[in-house]
Amino acid sequence: MNVASLLVELVLMPLVAFVVGLAMVLMMRRIAARLQRRVGPPFFQPLFDIVKLYGKHTQTSHGLVHDLGIVMAVGGYIAAETMLPVPGMTGIADKGGLVVLAYVMMVPSLGLALGVGQCANPNGSIGISRALTAMLAYDVPFIIVIFGVAFHFGSSNLITIAAAQQAAGIAGWGVSQMPLLALAGLFALHGMLGKQPFEIYVAPAEIATGPMVEMSGKHMGGLFVMQCFQLYTAAVLYVTLFLGGGENWLSFLAKSFAVLAVPVSLAYLFPRYRTEDLVRLMWKWPTMIGLLGLAFLMH
Amino acid sequence: MDMTFAPDPLALLVIGALGLIVVGAAGLAFGRHLFRLVLALGLAEAGANLLLVIAGYRWDAVAPILTGSAPAAMVDPVPQALVLTAIVIGVGVQALAVALLVRVKLAYGTLDLAELKALVERDIRAAAGIGEPDSAQAPATLPGPAGLIGERP
Amino acid sequence: MNALVLPVVLPLLTAFLLQPAGRLSAALARWAGPAVLLVCAGLLVQIALLTGGEPVTAAIGGFAPPVGIVFYADALALLMAIAVPVSALLLWPRAEAGEAGVRQSALMLLLVGSGTGMALSGDLFNLYVFYELLTVASFGLASATGTGRAYVATVRYVLVSGFGSLIALAGIALLYAQTGSLNLAQLADLAPERLANPLGLAAFACLLIGFGVKAELFPVNNWVPDLYACAGKPISALLAGVVSKLAVLVLLRLTVLVFDSPEAREMLMVLGLAGLVTGELAAWRARDLPRLLAYSSIGQLGLLFVALSLPGPAGLAAALAVALHHLLVKPALFMLAERWHGSLDKLAGAGRASPLAAGLFTLFALSLVGVPPLPGFWAKLLVLLELARGAGPFDLTALALVLAVTVVEAHYLFRLVGILYSPGEFRDRHSPRALAVAGLGGAVLVAAMLTLPAVSDALAGLASQAADTAAYRTLTLGGGL
Amino acid sequence: MTPLDTLYLASAATLAAMLVLGDWRRAGVLATLMYGVQLALLFTMQRTGSTSFDLSALGFELSWRFDALSWFFAVVTLGTAFFASWYGAGEWLRAYTGRRRLFQSALAANVFAMLLLLGSGDLLTLFVGWEATSWAGFLLMALAGGLARDAALRYLVYAMAGAMALLGALVVLFQAGGSFSYEAARATLAAMAPGPLWALIILFGLGFGAKLALLPLHLWQAAAYSETPAPGSVFLGGVVGRMGLFALALVLVGLIGIPHLQALAVPFTFLTAQDVVAWVAALTVVLPTYTALKQNDARYLLAWHGIGQGGYMLLGLIVGSALGSAGGLLHVINYAATQATLLMVVFGVRHRVGHTDLNRLGGLVARMPLSFLALLLGIISLAGLPPMSGFVSKWMVYSSLIQDGRPFLFLAAIVGTLGTILSVYKLIHNLFLGQLRAEHEQLNEAPLSMLIPMLATATLAFVTGVAPGLVLGWVADAQAAIGLPVIDYTLGGIASPRASLDMLWVVGVMFAGFGVGALLFYGAGGKTHRVHQLDNYAGGHFLDAGMRYHYSDNFYAGLMHLIGGWYRGSFHWLEGAIGSGLSLVAQGAGGWYRAINPAFYLLAASVALIAWVAL
Known part of the structure; x- marks a missing residue:
């Protein structure tokens, strides 16, 4: 691959991710609205939200680290998108791989944590403490899944993983080969997103207690952008690992949206988990399912 | 040894000598009074000396004195010479011990070993400036690794 | 001659x-x-x-x-x-x-x-007489401080060594009954046929216990701590340093010349190990320096007996190395204890008051623990190598115990070094003579370290000569020069 | 004179110079320069090997030589010494109240001893170097007195126990093979029966593990490293524990060999010796890391992490594949740069504030921005996140575990990393973020003499993260020296079909992403208004500076609610139990000597026995 086309891909991949991510946000909000018998927001609402937040007159910053936190949060995901192969584009997926991606995805969280910490609001710090605890919770099943997939396909290169599934057809997909790991992965993915019923560490409903407490204006806008990327990344990663990756854009997008839509619809039915309960849940069921899946896989 | 009892005089003497040593040792082990200990030592020493004499004794021989006539079978003279030396040494040591006992009695007013032990222990501690010994129930002050600091709380 | x-x-x-x-x-x-x-x-x-x-x-x-x-x-x-x-x-x-x-x-x-x-x-009874004479002299010297506790400690010493002597006498009697001789060379000649029996072993046990009193052999060493705590420090130094080595020399001659049997060696090793372990552990809990040194001396001599129980010239060389090292270090340490006699905790600040003494103490401690390249390390290494050569379960247990006890030794010695160098009120300084003796010990130690090849050659020569029973016999029985 | 001779001479000269000139005002600068000279000499030396002097004592040959493994560890040693000494050369030294000569000499002695250890050409020399390193370390740890003395004494117990285990192994090996040379030992070990071989592996493991602070021999390390004066702590934390890894690499990998370990089964189980070592390493990763999470002193927190990071190195090394062992070895150098950076920052804070209590600091980012930057880079590297070097080595370890098919070890490694992320966030949050205390409002940035080295090591950690190929060559040579498969590397990392990594691109894209993020943030939208650090509201109330609202104590309350009960202090209990047990026996032994006439009981028994034998 020549450098020029690679550069084009590197620019395009985050852009596509952003647009798709906006649509995903819209979809999630629509689903929530439908479940609550509401109409839901209009099509461009996510974009309008971002624009509105950026355009606010009062923009309060608590210092450079506060700003840089947002920069890291957004920038980290932009980098992550270039490591996720999509139909027709692989970016630098061959130079990183699954483990690198998993760790690059932690950089935005760290950025956010730094930004919140600088705000000197104890409620924000409590939110970060919860968020990191939650990360410890959902990462355990997540890494079991990563291990299983990488071991199964004999590589941690996402391109190889996707290609192997596509070559073997649906029977060769991760989800058919390792259903238990796929199930565990779904749990972990959902925990990672911080949506109902695991949203306590984001605490979107309680402004005063949570990481977002000092976020407003551009900071909030940046986090909104990050959320788009986050949804996209999680969905696409799952599709790549278990659902054969993207043969073409149509099936790829359909699978990605489905990955989000199905569990979100189910999860809305559950009440919110406390942090400790989240940890307990994640370390119990998905971890056990994942380990069982590994046991099947390795014998 | 066969089980029929034929009183071999030599064996009887050896048993007697060993018996003296054992009796003396028992006295040393169970005695509580210093003077009794010294006496027990003397008893045991007599046993040891007897053993040495027996080592060279022959029933069918004469005293080892050269008289100029044809030498008959003689008792081995060396052990007897040795025993003489040993007795002298034993007496000297016992005299010294008794002299020391006098000093001890003057210093502490008692010759009871248990009492002396406590007094001396107290004395040494006082001279060194050490408090009472640790109770076994207080391991926290032990000088071992158990008493060292852990990580900061 | x-x-x-x-x-x-x-x-x-x-x-x-x-x-x-x-x-x-x-x-x-x-x-x-x-x-x-x-x-x-x-x-x-x-x-x-x-x-x-x-x-x-x-x-x-x-x-x-x-x-x-x-x-x-x-x-x-x-x-x-x-x-x-x-x-x-x-x-x-x-x-x-x-x-x-x-x-x-x-x-x-x-x-x-x-x-x-x-x-x-070169004659057993003569040895016994000299031994008794030396004992009597040491009684007098030990009680010379004139304090009540010195008298009590001496009485205890008198009783133990009196009993030890009579046991030795009994051993001599047994030996004489078996062989009819007390000349070491002649005994060496007769030993294989007359003494390779339980009675011979019993005689050895008696002699071991008898001469073991001075050599601080377990179990006849419990006079040691009190006596060293109560007697004058030069006397303690003399007893722990050279007198104990003389007794060891007698035992060495006996094991090499007369009782060269595995059972005798085993007995020596068990008693040595018991002394090593109990001595070092007791030293670990000691709370004043003289008694700490006394216990540690018991432990060191236990190691010496373990070394003495090792067969062959190599084992003998190991034993001699340990013995000479102890001969050098222990008196020096006792001289340092002359002024550092109180509770260990009260010695804080001594390092600042007399830096030379504290430095020497540290040097001796390092050598006792066996830190390379100090001579103590090489002595210990020789012992360990010989133990490993035996490689029986017994030897390996001994090896493990020697190693384990070294950790304890390092702990109590360097706990003390730590106290010496921590800030405190202790101001007593040493007499010039004590410092000179200790300094001499330290200088010899360092010199031995620097001339290690020469020292090791000399040691090997000593050991092979001492192990050469044939030469002893021919020379002694073949008449003097 | 060989290059190695020159190096030893330079190192000895440094020690001598510090012994003579240690009290001089500029002694620190001199020492730094001399360490620099040693480092330069090392770089002029051939990496694959050099020999030095031989000695002969008691019929044993002692020889010193360097191979690529020694060279690799020597670079880390001298590099850490150089930066640590620089750190302590300026204002720190002027403010230091302890005995300077002693301190400078102790540091130089440590370096010299470690070089001697690294150059050991046979097992006896290895032991000599090992002891020298242990005692030099003891000196450095103990010289601050007080708490440090107690911690050092505890270290001494562990170190001596380890050294004695090692000595036991050596004499047994000597008698089995008749020589202390590596070649003889290799041949002996190859032919040895499983039973004795297990015994030797355990003895070597105890011996070297004590310095590496492998579980369960780890309790001494945190306090001993933390209480040492700043540059000493940096040096100890950065590199001293790695000597244990060096020796393990030399013996377990170089002499016994990974295949032999794999073939050596634990009786009655399906485990092999390799599994056992790997699991010890994995537990060393996990448990101390979570102990670190509970620390309230920044130095202790970092020191506990140091123990855990040692586990990663051993884990990678013992996997034995080209990737894993390279990762383990690479982590040595990465970790040294990282930990040095972190400790320098923490001690810089201590220099300014006077303590490192995580519950009594906060908000220092505005006061000490460069320190913050260095700490940030450091924690990213310690947590093993891109773009820092800590990520690269950990990635190699993870990937090798995946390739080797070891899910639980992988899980343990990552759980350790997650714990690290949690606790390093606590570190940076409690130190630099959150509420600024009123008494710290006028605080200055750390002095330049301390800032430059910490930024330099942070830069090193960054550069070797971006271009790991710069140092992977050293690692590859070291692998070859102990007979491991050699890693195939590029400037940016690893190129292999099973797991590839090109940090040049990854970091490039990350920074491009940050650039875009910054552009989006600063280039678009309304102008931000920056409020003062002390201008805060919470729950509608103005928070004035007199109110303590920094969320610091029990930072992960929710998590601790869940896992707090798992901290049982079992190792402390074990240590205490051994100590008390020994103490009991010791009391018995002391009682024997203090009792009135026990000897006579025994003697009476023995007389009776002799009488029985005689009759």
Whole structure:
């Protein structure tokens, strides 16, 4: 691959991710609205939200680290998108791989944590403490899944993983080969997103207690952008690992949206988990399912 | 040894000598009074000396004195010479011990070993400036690794 | 070579003449002792130079062995014999005026004479007599401080060593009953046929216990802590340093020449290990320096017995290395304890008050623990290598115990070093003589480290000579020079 | 004179110079320069090997030589010494109240001893170097007195126990093979029966593990490293524990060999010796890391992490594949740079504030921005996140575990990393973020003499993260020296079909992403208004500076609610139990000597026995 086309891909991949991510946000909000018998927001609402937040007159910053936190949060995901192969584009997926991606995805969280910490609001710090605890919770099943997939396909290169599934057809997909790991992965993915019923560490409903407490204006806008990327990344990663990756854009997008839509619809039915309960849940069921899946896989 | 009892005089003497040593040792082990200990030592020493004499004794021989006539079978003279030396040494040591006992009695007013032990222990501690010994129930002050600091709380 | 007799006879003679001489002139009484010791040391050195380390014998009174009493001086015996007057000179009691001073000097001379005799004698009963003489002298010296506790500690010492002597006497009786001789060379000749039986072993056990009292052998060593805590420190240094080594020398001759059987060695090793473990553990809990050193001395001598139980010249070399190291280090440490006698916790600040003493203590501690490249390490290494060579379960247990106990040793010694160097109120400084003795010990230690190849060659020579039973027998029984 | 001789001479000269000139005002600068000279000499030396002097004592040959493994560890040693000494050369030294000469000499002695250890050409020399390193370390740890003395004494117990285990192994090996040389040992070990081999592996493991602070021999390390004066702590934390890894690499990998370990089964189980070592390493990763999470002193927190990071190195090494062992070895150098950076920052804070209590600091980012930057880079590297070097080595370890098919070890490794992320966030949050205390409002940035080295090591950690190929060559040579498969590397990392990594691109894209993020943030939208650090509201109330609202104590309350009960202090209990047990025996032994006449009981028994034998 020549450098020029690679550069084009590197620019395009985050852009596509952003647009798709906006649509995903819209979809999630629509689903929530439908479940609550509401109409839901209009099509461009996510974009309008971002624009509105950026355009606010009062923009309060608590210092450079506060700003840089947002920069890291957004920038980290932009980098992550270039490591996720999509139909027709692989970016630098061959130079990183699954483990690198998993760790690059932690950089935005760290950025956010730094930004919140600088705000000197104890409620924000409590939110970060919860968020990191939650990360410890959902990462355990997540890494079991990563291990299983990488071991199964004999590589941690996402391109190889996707290609192997596509070559073997649906029977060769991760989800058919390792259903238990796929199930565990779904749990972990959902925990990672911080949506109902695991949203306590984001605490979107309680402004005063949570990481977002000092976020407003551009900071909030940046986090909104990050959320788009986050949804996209999680969905696409799952599709790549278990659902054969993207043969073409149509099936790829359909699978990605489905990955989000199905569990979100189910999860809305559950009440919110406390942090400790989240940890307990994640370390119990998905971890056990994942380990069982590994046991099947390795014998 | 066969089980029929034929009183071999030599064996009887050896048993007697060993018996003296054992009796003396028992006295040393169970005695509580210093003077009794010294006496027990003397008893045991007599046993040891007897053993040495027996080592060279022959029933069918004469005293080892050269008289100029044809030498008959003689008792081995060396052990007897040795025993003489040993007795002298034993007496000297016992005299010294008794002299020391006098000093001890003057210093502490008692010759009871248990009492002396406590007094001396107290004395040494006082001279060194050490408090009472640790109770076994207080391991926290032990000088071992158990008493060292852990990580900061 | 009848000059060999002089270093024994001269001090004894002077000891008895000292009392009347004291009446005549105080100065004479004061200086006669050291002068005689100097002469003795000089004589011995001259003999050593003349013989060049080759063994020589001397039959006393012209009676040829095995009937007469014989002296046997190989390099090892001469080394020990030289060590006696030299140590006594270095540790000579502080001059007291009048009767008491004269008495002490006489006792010291008695100790030196009998000690030299022990080093040189080649006859078991003669050894026993010198041993008793030395014991009596040490009773007097130990109780010389005149405090009540010194008397009590000495009484205890008298009882234990009295009992030890009679057991040794019983052992001698057994030996004589079996062989009809007490000459070591002749015993060595007779041992394979007459002593390779339970009775021989019993005789060895008796002798071991008897001579073990001075050598701080378990279980006849429980007089040690109290005595060293109560007696004057130079006396403790002398007893722990050179006197214990003389007893060890006797046991060494006995094991090499007479009782060279696996059972005897096993007995020696078990007792040595028991002493090693109990001594070091007790030292770990000791709360004042003199007793800490006393316990540690018991432990060190336990190691020495373990080494002594190892067969062959290599085992002997290991034992000699440990013995010489201890001979060098322990007296120096006791001299340092002269002023550091209180509770360990009260020594804080001593490092600042007398940096030289603290530095020397640290050096000795490092060597005792066995930190390379100090001599203590090489001594320990030799012992360990010989233990590993045996490789039986027994040897390996001993190996593990020696290693484990070293950790304990390091802990209590460096806990103390830590205390010495921590800030505190302790201000006592050492007497120049104590510092000089300790400094000399340290200097010799460092010199030995720097000339390690030469020292190790000399050690191997000593060991092979001492292990050469054939030479001992032919030389002694073949008549003197 | 060989290059190695020159190096030893330079190192000895440094020690001598510090012994003589240690009290001089500029002694620190001199020492730094001399360490620099040593480092330069090392770089001029051939990496694959050099020999030095031989000695002979008691019939044993002692020889010193360097191979690529020694060279690799020597670079880390001298590099850490150089930066640590620089750190302590300026204002720190002027403010230091302890004995300077002693301190400078102790540091130089440590370096010299470690070089001697690294150059050991046979097992006896290895032991000599090992002891020298242990005692030099003890000196450095103990010289601050007080708490440090107690911690050092505890270290000494562990170190001596380890050294004695090692000595035991050596003498047994000597008698089995007749020589202390590596070649003889290799041959002996190859032919040895499983039973004795297990015994030797355990003894070597105890011996070297004590310094590496492998579980369960880890309790001494945190306090001993933390209480040492700043540059000493940096040096100890950065590199001293790695000597244990060096020796393990030399013996377990170089002499015994990974295949032999794989073939050596634990009786009655399906485990092999390799599994056992790997699991010890994995537990060393996990447990100390979570102990670190509970620390309230920044130095202790970092020191506990140091123990855990040692586990990663051993884990990678013992996997034995080219990737894993390279990762383990690479982590040595990465970790040294990282930990040095972190400790320098923490001690910089201590220099300014006077303590490192995580509950009594906060908000220092505005006061000490450069320190913050260095700490940020450091924690990213310690947590093993891109773009820092800590990520690269950990990635190699993870990937090798995946390739080797070891899910639980992988899980343990990552759980350790997650714990690290949690606790390093606590570190940076409690130190630099959150509420600024009123008494710290006028605080200055750390002095330049301390800032430059910390930024330099942070830069090193960054550069070797971006271009790991710069140092992977050293690692590859070291692998070859102990007979491991050699890693195939590029400038940016690893190129292999099973797991590839090109940090040049990854970091490039990350920074491009940050650039875009910054552009989006600063280039678009309304102008931000920056409020003062002390201008805060919470729950509608103005928070004035007199109110303590920094959320610091029990930072992960929710998590601790869940896992708090798992901290049982079992190792402390074990240590205490051994100590008390020994103490009991010791009391018995002391009682034997203090009792009135026990000897006579025994003697009476023995007389009876002899009488029985005689009759």
